[in-house]
Amino acid sequence: xxxxxxxxxxxxxxxxxxxxxxxxxxxxxxxxxxxxxxxxxxxxxxxxxxxxxxxxxxxxxxxxxxxxxxxxxxxxxxxxxxxxxxxxxxxxxxxxxxxxxxxxxxxxxxxxxxxxxxxxxxxxxxxxxxxxxxxxxxxxxxxxxxxxxxxxxxxxxxxxxxxxxxxxxxxxxxxxxxxxxxxxxxxxxxxxxxxxxxxxxxxxxxxxxxxxxxxxxxxxxxxxxxxxxxxxxxxxxxxxxxxxxxxxxxxxxxxxxxxxxxxxxxxxxxxxxxxxxxxxxxxxxxxxxxxxxxxxxxxxxxxxxxxxxxxxxxxxxxxxxxxxxxxxxxxxxxxxxxxxxxxxxxxxxxxxxxxxxxxxxxxxxxxxxxxxxxxxxxxxxxxxxxxxxxxxxxxxxxxxxxxxxxxxxxxxxxxxxxxxxxxxxxxxxxxxxxxxxxxxxxxxxxxxxxxxxxxxxxxxxxxxxxxxxxxxxxxxxxxxxxxxxxxxxxxxxxxxxxxxxxxxxxxxxxxxxxxxxxxxxxxx
Amino acid sequence: xxxxxxxxxxxxxxxxxxxxxxxxxxxxxxxxxxxxxxxxxxxxxxxxxxxxxxxxxxxxxxxxxxxxxxxxxxxxxxxxxxxxxxxxxxxxxxxxxxxxxxxxxxxxxxxxxxxxxxxxxxxxxxxxxxxxxxxxxxxxxxxxxxxxxxxxxxxxxxxxxxxxxxxxxxxxxxxxxxxxxxxxxxxxxxxxxxxxxxxxxxxxxxxxxxxxxxxxxxxxxxxxxxxxxxxxxxxxxxxxxxxxxxxxxxxxxxxxxxxxxxxxxxxxxxxxxxxxxxxxxxxxxxxxxxxxxxxxxxxxxxxxxxxxxxxxxxxxxxxxxxxxxxxxxxxxxxxxxxxxxxxxxxxxxxxxxxxxxxxxxxxxxxxxxxxxxxxxxxxxxxxxxxxxxxxxxxxxxxxxxxxxxxxxxxxxxxxxxxxxxxxxxxxxxxxxxxxxxxxxxxxxxxxxxxxxxxxxxxxxxx
Numbered sequence: 001x002x003x004x005x006x007x008x009x010x011x012x013x014x015x016x017x018x019x020x021x022x023x024x025x026x027x028x029x030x031x032x033x034x035x036x037x038x039x040x041x042x043x044x045x046x047x048x049x050x051x052x053x054x055x056x057x058x059x060x061x062x063x064x065x066x067x068x069x070x071x072x073x074x075x076x077x078x079x080x081x082x083x084x085x086x087x088x089x090x091x092x093x094x095x096x097x098x099x100x101x102x103x104x105x106x107x108x109x110x111x112x113x114x115x116x117x118x119x120x121x122x123x124x125x126x127x128x129x130x131x132x133x134x135x136x137x138x139x140x141x142x143x144x145x146x147x148x149x150x151x152x153x154x155x156x157x158x159x160x161x162x163x164x165x166x167x168x169x170x171x172x173x174x175x176x177x178x179x180x181x182x183x184x185x186x187x188x189x190x191x192x193x194x195x196x197x198x199x200x201x202x203x204x205x206x207x208x209x210x211x212x213x214x215x216x217x218x219x220x221x222x223x224x225x226x227x228x229x230x231x232x233x234x235x236x237x238x239x240x241x242x243x244x245x246x247x248x249x250x251x252x253x254x255x256x257x258x259x260x261x262x263x264x265x266x267x268x269x270x271x272x273x274x275x276x277x278x279x280x281x282x283x284x285x286x287x288x289x290x291x292x293x294x295x296x297x298x299x300x301x302x303x304x305x306x307x308x309x310x311x312x313x314x315x316x317x318x319x320x321x322x323x324x325x326x327x328x329x330x331x332x333x334x335x336x337x338x339x340x341x342x343x344x345x346x347x348x349x350x351x352x353x354x355x356x357x358x359x360x361x362x363x364x365x366x367x368x369x370x371x372x373x374x375x376x377x378x379x380x381x382x383x384x385x386x387x388x389x390x391x392x393x394x395x396x397x398x399x400x401x402x403x404x405x406x407x408x409x410x411x412x413x414x415x416x417x418x419x420x421x422x423x424x425x426x427x428x429x430x431x432x433x434x435x436x437x438x439x440x441x442x443x444x445x446x447x448x449x450x451x452x453x454x455x456x457x458x459x460x461x462x463x464x465x466x467x468x469x470x471x472x473x474x475x476x477x478x479x480x481x482x483x484x485x486x487x488x489x490x491x492x493x494x495x496x497x498x499x500x501x502x503x504x505x506x507x508x509x510x511x512x513x514x515x516x517x518x519x520x521x522x523x524x
Numbered sequence: 525x526x527x528x529x530x531x532x533x534x535x536x537x538x539x540x541x542x543x544x545x546x547x548x549x550x551x552x553x554x555x556x557x558x559x560x561x562x563x564x565x566x567x568x569x570x571x572x573x574x575x576x577x578x579x580x581x582x583x584x585x586x587x588x589x590x591x592x593x594x595x596x597x598x599x600x601x602x603x604x605x606x607x608x609x610x611x612x613x614x615x616x617x618x619x620x621x622x623x624x625x626x627x628x629x630x631x632x633x634x635x636x637x638x639x640x641x642x643x644x645x646x647x648x649x650x651x652x653x654x655x656x657x658x659x660x661x662x663x664x665x666x667x668x669x670x671x672x673x674x675x676x677x678x679x680x681x682x683x684x685x686x687x688x689x690x691x692x693x694x695x696x697x698x699x700x701x702x703x704x705x706x707x708x709x710x711x712x713x714x715x716x717x718x719x720x721x722x723x724x725x726x727x728x729x730x731x732x733x734x735x736x737x738x739x740x741x742x743x744x745x746x747x748x749x750x751x752x753x754x755x756x757x758x759x760x761x762x763x764x765x766x767x768x769x770x771x772x773x774x775x776x777x778x779x780x781x782x783x784x785x786x787x788x789x790x791x792x793x794x795x796x797x798x799x800x801x802x803x804x805x806x807x808x809x810x811x812x813x814x815x816x817x818x819x820x821x822x823x824x825x826x827x828x829x830x831x832x833x834x835x836x837x838x839x840x841x842x843x844x845x846x847x848x849x850x851x852x853x854x855x856x857x858x859x860x861x862x863x864x865x866x867x868x869x870x871x872x873x874x875x876x877x878x879x880x881x882x883x884x885x886x887x888x889x890x891x892x893x894x895x896x897x898x899x900x901x902x903x904x905x906x907x908x909x910x911x912x913x914x915x916x917x918x919x920x921x922x923x924x925x926x927x928x929x930x931x932x933x934x935x936x937x938x939x940x941x942x943x944x945x946x947x948x949x950x951x952x953x954x955x956x957x958x959x960x961x962x963x964x965x966x967x968x969x970x971x972x973x974x975x976x977x978x979x980x981x982x983x984x985x986x
Contacts, residue, residue, distance in 0.1 A: 015634060022829075022838065023644045023876050033877030034612040039889045040970035043896040050892035051777045053915040055750035058741075058779050064880035065651040071614060074876045078618045078869075084637030087626035096629055103532050104626050107578050111585050113620075119594040121602045122803035123947055125939055128598070131591035132802055145570040157663040160861030168701055180705075198849035198859035202674075204705045207854040245559045276557060277564045292862065296532075299628035300619075301638050302660070302865035304804060342697035346605055346664045347803030359585055365575035368530050374553045375535045381556050382544040401548075401556045429633040436629065440851050457534035458544060490636035492832040494839035499830040503816045506828045506843045510647035512656040512814055513829050 009466040013432035014488040016083035023077060024510050027067035033074050065511070084490045086434055088299070092460045094383070095428065095435035097405045097449025098193070098241050100271045100293035108296070108359045112352040122347035126332055132351060133331035136324040139308075139358040146369070147267070147287050148280025149310030153319045154291075155349040159268050162288035162307025163235070164199035166264040168341040169286065169311070169318040170233040171203050173262060176339055183232035183260070189218045191240035191407075194439055196266055205232060211443075216244045216397025223252055227259035237266040238282070241439065241449060243380065243402035253283030262286070262315075270294045271453060272377045272404030275370030279310070286311045295357035306353040320344050375454040376404045379461060383452050386465045391472045392416060396444055405451035407444050414446045419475035419482045421446040426493065427474070427485035431467040530575070595800070595944065599972055603919050603963025604744070604947040605665070605692055605792070606800050609773065610886075610967055612877050615797035619870045632840050639840035642865060643827045645872030649809055652775045652875065652883070653789045654782045656814035659824035661807040661868040665792035666698030668808030669738060669769050671858060672788040673699060675810075675821040676736035676765040677707055678857075684708050686729055686737040688721050692744035693952045695769070699738070712737070716955050718914040719747035723754060730762050736788075740769040741781060745953075745961065746919030747912045748778070756785025772796055772809075772871075774917050776883030777891065788812050793867050797874030807867035820847050823858035886966050890918045893973065894964040900977040904984065911959060918965050922946060925957040927984045935960070937983040943976060 044050075051059070069077075093101035112118070120129055140152040156162035167186065174183045186200040187208045197207045208226045213219040218236065227234075234256040239245040246252070253263040265279045265287035271294045279287040291297045292305040299305070311319060321340045322333035333348075364372060384406050387393050392413025395406050410421050421437045428435035438447035452461055474481050484493060499505045507513035529536040535544070541553070550556055557565075576584055600608050618624065624638065632639050646658040662668050673685050685703065687696060689711045700709055710729050713722040721739060730737075737759055741749045749755075752768075759766045767788045768781035773795040781789050789811040798805030812818035819826070828843035842848075849856035878886065898920055901909030910916060911923035924931055935945040946962035953959070964973065 015636075019837070020640065022640075022647070023872075024647065031879075032881070033879060034614070034882065036878075036882060036885050036889060037610055037966050037969075039892050039966075043892055043970050043973075046899060047892050047895040050888050050895055053891070053895070054748060054778060055915065057753055057784060058748050058750050060775065060777055060779050060884075061783075064776060064883055066648060066875055066878070066880045066883065068879040068881070069876055071877065074873065075614050075617065077876075078614075078641065078873055079621065081637035081641045082618065082621040082623040084635075084640070085623040085627045086630055086634035087623040088628070089622040089626045091634075093628075099628060101628065105532065107581060109620070109625070111582065111589075114586065114589050115596045116589040116592040116594050118799045118801055119596045120592060120802040121595055121600055121608065121800050121944065122606050123602045123604060124593075124595075124600075124944055125935070128593040128939070128944075129802065131588045134588050134591065135585075142572050145572050157667075157864070158862040160859050161663060161667075164702075164859065171705070193861075194849045194853040194856070195859045195861050197854035198856055201854035202702070202858050209853075247559055247561050247564075250564065275566060275570055277560050278566055281564050281566070290862075298625045299862070300866035301624055301627050301635075301642070301869065302629065303663075303862040304807070304864045304867060305862045342701040343666065343694055344698060344701065346666050346694050346698070346806050350804040351802035352804045355585070359581060361572060362576050362584065363532070363578070363581050364530065366570040366572040368533075368575045369570065369572065371530060371533055371536060375533050377556050378541065378544055378548075378553050379535060381548045381550070385547050385549075401550070401559060403557075403559070425631055426633055429631065434630050434634050436631075440853075454533045454535070458540050460534075486633045489633040491633065491837045491839050492834040494632065494841060495831045495833050496841060500828050500841050500843050500845070503814075503819070506819075508646060508657045508814065508819070508826045508828050508843055509650040510644070510829075511650055515656075 010431045010470045015429065015490045017490045018080040018084060020077055020080050022510055024067050026069045026073055026077065029068055031068045031070040033069055033071050091433055092456055092464050093434055094450050094452045094456065094464045095433060097436065097451040098268060100451060100453055102296055102453040103455035104296060104298045105360060105363065108356040111359055112355055117352065117355060130331055133324050135355055135358050137326045137331055139354055140324065142361045143308055143310055146274060147310050148278040149287060150313040151316045151323065152308055152310045153323055154306055154308055154354045155320045155345050156307035156309050157345045157350060158303060158305045159288060159290045159307045160195040160199060161344055162309045163195050163266065164202060165309055165320060165341065165344045166286050166288065167200045167203040167205065169315060170262050172318050172339055172341050173315065174232055183230055185230045186232055187223065187226050187234045189236050189240060190443055191242050192237045192266060193268060196235045200235065216242050217246050220248055220251060223255055227255055227261065229260065231256060231259045231261035233262045233264060235264045235266060237269050239269050239403045242397060242407045243405040244398060245403050249282045268293060269404065272373050274373040275366065276373050285315060291353045291357040296360040297353040297356040304350040304353065306350050372454045379452040379454065379456060380404050380406065383450060383461055383465065387468060390469050391476060393472065405449055407438060407447055407449045409444045410446040413472060413475055417475040417479045419479050421448050423482045423485065424471055427471050427482045428467060429486040430488040433464060433467055598942045598944055599975065600944045601946050601962045601964065601976060602944050604961050605694055606803055607795050607963055607965060608800060608967055609795050609965050611797055611799060612874065614877055615870050615873050618873045619866050624866060624869060639827050641869045641872060643829060643840050645868040646827065648872050648875040650811065652772055653780045653811045655789060655811040657819055658809060658811045659822055659826055661793060661809050661864045662824055663863055664806035664808045665769060665790065666695040668790035668810050669695055670699045670702035671823060672767045672790045672810050673703060673736055673738055674858060676767055676788060678821050679817050680735040680763065680765060682733050682735035684710065684733045685735055686710050686712050688712050688714060688739040690714050690719055690743045690745050691738065691740060719743060719745050719912040720749060720914060721751060721755065723751060726758060730758060730764065734762060734764045736765040736767050738767045742771055742774055742917035745912065745921050746916040747914045748917060752784030771917065774887055777887030793871040796871040798867050798870060807864035819844060821857055823848065823860050825860060889966040893966065893968050894918050894920060897964045897973045900973060904977065904981050906984065911956060919961055919963045921949065921956055921959050922962050923959050929984065931958050931960045934983055938979055941979045943979055
């Protein structure tokens with residue numbers, strides 16, 4: 001036997017390609033995917049067919065157009081589709097900056113599948129869900145320590161919904177003081193998540209967006225000019241999506257408070273801050289954390305998730321109801337919150353994710369949480385140095401260290417080679433890696449945002465860096481390979497034309513596809 | 525003693541840290557935090573208990589969870605927005621797949637399967653509701669209704685919204701908070717004998733400025749609203765839209781709202797393959813016709829099918845992305861972000877497994893079992909199995925006013941008999957006095973129902 005030589009710096013990869021049909025094409029009349037529990041004969045005898053009581057106009061006429069498929073074929077179809085999906089269990093998931101893609105502990109997934117969690121109805125008598133309420137309460141206590149806030153609600157189903165809940169609280173708070181109509185502006189920054197501006201607009205606010213100064217910091221003079229008796233609130237991430245921490249944040253919150261506004265903190269970028277610095281000391285009245293980001297709950301293709309919403313004591317009565325209280329050894333649901341905004345999500349929110357976050361915190365302890373932050377920052381700064389050494393890459397704004405992520409730019413490479421950040425996205429797929437550009441608008445030209453988290457080893461980081469180096473090299477030497485990528489993916493480059501943006505051409509469902517393509521076929 | 529390396533944090537290894545710091549040109553990690561002023565740095569340690577090993581953690585969490593009693597141990601008749609249904613094992617198998625569980629926002633190339641599965645989910649739900657456009661799911665029914673209503677307001681350019689008084693109270697709270705301050709809400713009365721919408725009151729409130737009417741069918745109280753066609757006629761005459769919330773598991777036997785004039789349909793996917801999870805199984809959907817005026821108002825992502833440069837391959841991407849807040853921030857339609865995509869995939873698996881016959885059978889089984897329960901409850905003196913005398917789907921209002929017991933007391937005693945009784949409606953709907961909303965589905969056997977009836981009898985007679 002001879003030694004097998006493995007010299008590739010980048011991974012010799014090919015994504016699964018099953019070329020699966022659309023599920024409707026698997027239709028085989030008469031096949032069946034599952035059998036339902038039978039109806040007892042005596043029941044049927046007592047009530048008849050059960051459905052003729054439905055008034056005529058409310059009866060379903062005709063057969064549903066769903067496919068008929070045997071169980072094994074349904075399973076195989078979806079397992080194959082899962083294989084064509086690059087979850088974070090499979091790749092060095094550094095490329096989805098701002099989203100804190102970290103290791104998802106398997107023990108937590110095992111715990112949430114306990115029937116004593118999975119099979120609980122949200123309206124059960126409190127006596128029968130004491131364990132669940134205990135977990136909500138204990139996570140609340142941990143989150144208070146992490147943030148300095150006084151009470152948490154886990155009802156919001158994502159960061160966006162937590163932002164919406166905070167904007168709702170801002171409105172209700174000012175209304176309770178008779179200033180609801182007068183205070184109609186919310187101030188945010190351009191490097192904060194789009195949802196900050198979008199959710200505040202849903203609550204009827206005029207949005208004032210601050211652009212950065214030349215070093216990339218939110219501009220304090222612009223804030224001073226923006227605040228007035230119309231200011232309802234100020235919402236910001238810190239660090240922003242650039243990974244730049246605003247050291248003058250306390251001055252910002254002071255300015256807004258002096259103008260009578262509330263300050264709320266988007267802590268989607270909290271992974272480098274655990275045990276280091278908190279919302280309270282920076283002067284915030286509210287904050288939220290994504291349990292599916294910083295606290296290691298999985299992202300599940302985009303939810304279900306939790307935006308854990310914390311407030312200072314004076315805003316507790318505004319929270320969406322119910323919250324969990326602990327008194328005399330008993331846990332209870334408190335619905336009676338005098339100024340509550342009502343509800344943002346049904347019942348108690350996504351309980352599985354609450355359990356996952358609690359389990360993750362307990363697996364780390366106070367010291368471990370601080371290690372998470374420190375290593376996330378170490379990993380990021382290591383990458384930062386390595387990426388800046390790649391031809392054509394840069395990171396605009398202030399020099400020096402960044403926190404847990406960096407917004408980079410390929411502007412120079414695009415100018416010199418024509419290869420864009422979108423091209424890089426597709427080419428990274430060929431190496432078994434995910435890479436994301438950035439949220440719009442592209443203030444940083446040809447952007448990409450990397451967030452290596454604490455989960456990856458130096459070797460993992462090097463693999464990602466090598467892939468970027470390889471693509472830069474290709475861009476300068478053989479740009480076509482990048483522009484025509486992907487080459488090792490499930491599918492080839494899409495022929496988008498205006499298939500996604502023209503009403504006559506877009507097909508959002510299979511039935512719509514069949515109708516619209518029938519017209520085209522008939523015209524041939 | 526050197527610090528232990530945590531299994532989740534590989535770069536705690538001191539030698540590796542040294543190498544990395546050398547590359548960075550820093551002496552230690554805290555130097556990287558020089559951007560944070562000292563006065564903002566946390567001085568004390570967080571009061572969080574020390575780390576547990578995996579085994580200790582498992583013991584700790586299981587110890588806490590053991591204080592719960594689940595619907596596997598007790599017989600459950602609670603519904604009211606979260607329902608117990610049969611869940612095929614394949615649904616769990618697919619949504620526990622590590623690829624789907626840990627994927628997020630990948631591109632259509634590395635996450636082709638995620639796009640493909642969600643396009644199929646859209647397509648399968650489209651068959652249920654008989655409409656051509658379905659979104660990637662939103663948080664829950666309440667949010668789906670709230671967004672459907674805001675869409676209707678934008679489409680019509682009007683600000684007043686009518687809701688039936690029988691709208692689920694939780695959903696009503698979500699809708700109102702989401703619509704405030706832009707929209708004004710008014711409530712349409714219902715007939716307390718049947719639950720049906722009071723059309724006279726609807727006519728009176730249907731002023732020119734009404735953007736939409738929202739009602740649920742089957743309703744929160746379980747009854748079937750049969751006046752759909754008449755309601756639709758009234759709305760069309762007023763250039764107002766009809767938004768209908770629906771329980772998708774009813775649609776194998778009940779007409780989809782599109783058949784009686786709905787412009788926008790919304791509802792909760794939880795019955796289609798999601799465990800109750802103490803309310804973590806909720807997921808909302810929205811469906812419309814394929815018309816620009818509707819499509820352009822969706823805040824959600826909508827996945828569409830496209831060709832690739834290679835013949836024979838399906839590709840997928842975002843339809844009309846430039847309407848979203850991802851593209852336009854506050855100028856986009858409401859907001860978009862993480863919602864409940866995994867439950868969308870699961871609902872697709874559920875519908876693919878059940879097929880047309882399964883959806884018909886499950887609807888029929890639910891109706892037979894629930895009617896049987898009402899029939900049996902009616903045999904108990906002083907109880908009315910369903911105090912609304914209209915047909916119902918899986919939920920019904922049981923009238924306990926003549927038992928001399930409050931629902932609270934009765935439910936306490938049922939609990940002693942290992943039964944979760946129906947939801948106490950005395951606060952939400954005082955017009956029904958001491959009544960409870962019971963839910964019976966395909967999971968309840970004749971023995972389960974007989975046991976409930978016998979237990980209620982014993983409690984009342986005691």
